[in-house]
Amino acid sequence: MKAMVYRGPYRVRVEEKPEPRIEHPNDAVVRVELAAICGSDLHLYHGMMPDTRVGSTFGHEFIGVVHEVGPSVRNLRVGDRVMVPFNVFCGSCYFCARGLYSNCHNVNPNATAVGGIYGYSHTCGGYDGGQAELVRVPFADVGPTKIPDWMDREDAVLLTDALATGYFGAQLAEIAEGDTVVVLGAGPVGLYAARSAWLMGAGRVIVVDHLDDRLEKARTFAHAETINFAEHRDVVVELKRTTDFLGADSVIDAVGAEADGNLLQHVTAAKLKLQGGSPIALNWAIDGVRKGGTVSVMGAYGPMFSAVKFGDALNKGLTLRMNQCPVKRQWPRLFEHVRAGHLKPSDIVTHRIPLEHIGEAYHLFSAKLDGCIKPLIVTDAA
Amino acid sequence: MTTPYTAPRPPMRETAEELRARIPGWGVDLDPADRPSYPRERYAPEETGAHWTLPEPQDGDPSRERSIEHSMLPPVYGTSCPTKGLSGVVRRYSYARFSEGRAAHWLLLLAADRIDVAESVLRSFATTRPDNPLTQTGLRAELTGHGLSSRRGRVDARHHVVDPVVVAGPWVLAGWAGWRAARRLRRALGR
Incomplete structure (x- = not known):
């Protein structure tokens, strides 16, 4: 065959x-x-x-x-x-x-x-x-x-x-009516997660990526607001600005191991394989969510260690939820x-x-x- | 404009009615207790379709490599690409010696992956279909998929220059090493 x-x-x-x-x-x-x-x-x-x-x-x-x-x-x-x-x-x-x-x-x-x-x-x-x-x-x-x-x-x-994983990611984000949900990554899983967040009653859905055609799809397919992180010096500040400086109620990482947005992280993980994955999106999720909020991880990471900002997750009292779907x-x-x-x-x-x-x-x-x-x-x- | 830090939650920008009118299916899964993955653990073995309490073992190789965090070889497993060659020795050592909690386990497996590639390239030269990095990397898509215009203005384009180095680097190094070895051999024979 x-x-x-x-x-x-x-x-x-x-x-x-x-x-x-x-x-x-x-x-x-x-x-x-x-x-x-x-x-x-x-x-x-x-x-x-x-x-x-x-x-x-x-x-x-x-x-x-x-x-x-x-x-x-x-x-x-x-x-x-x-x-x-x-x-x-x-x-x-x-x-x-x-x-x-x-x-x-x-x-x-x-x-x-x-x-x-x-x-x-x-x-x-x-x-x-x-x-x-x-x-x-x-x-x-x-x-x-x-x-x-x-x-x-x-x-x-x-x-x-893809659809099952995106929908599962929205569930793990523990969305309540009116919540602001940020989805990092406008690939298939991110688009489906954004679309699913509405089914669970989200009040705002914001999708972050750097590829214009994918952000366009996030607007048309997922009815979401969009942020092109390449247009902002610090996307975490932009996430805070657009959420009254509280942070989003939940953030879904739909990027995983090969995230762009930080050259050092990307090259050490995706190119040199010195990390299990490039945790840029995960770190943005931790920093962009509000205190007491929920981070849902659907992006795939390898089994090795990654440089995750765990202290911020602790200090903010976050709930981190994740699994293969x-x-x-x-x-x-x-x-x-x-x-x-x-x-x-x-x-x-x-x-x-x-x-x-x-x-x-x-x-x-x-x-x-x-x-x-x-x-x-x-x-x-x- | 500064935002005062007060107790109320910021108001919704759109009402539920407006969202329901704008987005098909808005709120149909509003109740967290009525979502498919709630609760996280739900004991329901009768729903899976399994008609066994313990699967019988598949036909296979009882010496297959396994994590030392398993008490035994699980009954079912993949049989693609059994270990072989030097990469197989490294892989089997990694599985036999280190748990999944040890970086050495994964680093050895990554090293074995690279050895496997080198062994496979060499092996391919003994076949009628040797490895061809030009066709296998799908570079033709650069022409059919608008390689240049697709990258214009993209923030990730700056590390795309690294990709050819990662792919072509080992080939160049191996070629250089081979040339050096051949030259040394020729000189040794000429003496």
């Missing part, structure tokens, strides 16, 4: 790989129809995530058709069209039993601090991902869901991570919102690229060329 393959930092290509096989009785093999590149895939692509092996296939956002099932699979049949949450999870461990699907203890030998994620390095379990024609899906009775007939396929693939827990409500028209995730898709052009797709998204906000990878045209 054809699959995207990592060859080293900033280098990927399409290769012929052996087809995945059933390795566990509750496995399925899914023929991928549509996949996406996530902003967090860029951390792998840039060589930031420890134990990212040459030859591995990325991609944790994908939908497809069930191609083969293991002998214990009850809920799926060959031919079913399914959407697959980015979490690999067993459904029966201490954490899954309590709804913490992203923290499953039974699927990742390589680390206990993170669960299993498709195509996200051996630190996240060593699973190949869905930027391929076929992918192994463990625990087929637990993770995948049949795509409803009424659902658009692009909406479905965006529900497997337990996607399937969000789905019933998000299905309602998509069906009701409250959320239209595919409105932010900017590029649809065949699997054969995976190198160009990664470069385009990584360098943020051509107004790229969300690229989809079309595998069924391959």
Whole structure:
């Protein structure tokens, strides 16, 4: 089968790989129809995530058709069209039993601090991902869901991570009616978090980024006010100024490990890999939120240390909330919102690229060329 | 203008009615207790679809590397890219010796990643499809994706100059080292 393959930092290509096989009785093999590149895939692509092996296939956002099932699979049949949450999870461990699907203890030998994620390095379990024609899906009775007939396929693939994560981020921000919510980062997760903040009753939503086309999308798609941090000498002061010098009630970090805005932090983390992530957005969140407020972290960071301003978080009495999103827990409500028209995730898709052009797709998204906000990878045209 | 620090919360700029009229779905998830992730931990194993109390182990390699913070090899795991070569030795040492709490664990894994890249590049030269940094970096997108105009005025453009160094640097260094080694070998043979 054809699959995207990592060859080293900033280098990927399409290769012929052996087809995945059933390795566990509750496995399925899914023929991928549509996949996406996530902003967090860029951390792998840039060589930031420890134990990212040459030859591995990325991609944790994908939908497809069930191609083969293991002998214990009850809920799926060959031919079913399914959407697959980015979490690999067993459904029966201490954490899954309590709804913490992203923290499953039974699927990742390589680390206990993170669960299993498709195509996200051996630190996240060593699973190949869905930027391929076929992918192994463990625990087929637990993770995948049949795509409803009424659902658009692009909406479905965006529900497997980006929309669910943005919505989850808004929940962790503990929004009350009338709250001022700042979202750092106008990428897909930030846009969805901003849009979701309104559903939870926010009174103001302010999105911060430095890319004009993304800020425009924040205004039109997410109905948000925007701040271009490059236009301000100190964005924290601007956040204070626009919130009566109190700070926002909550701030959502939707940027993560490769944040721009401070050359030293960016280069030491994103380029020299001396930090687990560049905590610029996280530090702005800590400094920009009001005392007693809440910081929700949806941006992905690596497992190493980062230079976080923890003293300010302590002195301000902040609540810091974060996790990888337990996607399937969000789905019933998000299905309602998509069906009701409250959320239209595919409105932010900017590029649809065949699997054969995976190198160009990664470069385009990584360098943020051509107004790229969300690229989809079309595998069924391959 | 100075803002006095008083007790009342600043008034909402728009009323709930105005927001509801302007934004589809405003406030439909207003009740925090009626949001999908509330409460954070909700014991409901019957909802997951699992029809086992303990998953049976997959077919596989019982010697697979694992974190020493695990009591055992978990029943299910990815089988992409098993450890091999010198990078595999470093990775296995890192997993066997250091917990996830130790920087040495992650730094060794990052070092192994770079060794893996070097080994893979060398290995690729023994195949019909050697690594090609020009095609694999997707540089063609600079032409099709308006590389220059897309970067105009952007604050991150100043570190974009670092990216080619990161990508091309190891190739240049390896080429230089190879050339030096070949020259030294030639001189040694010529003596």
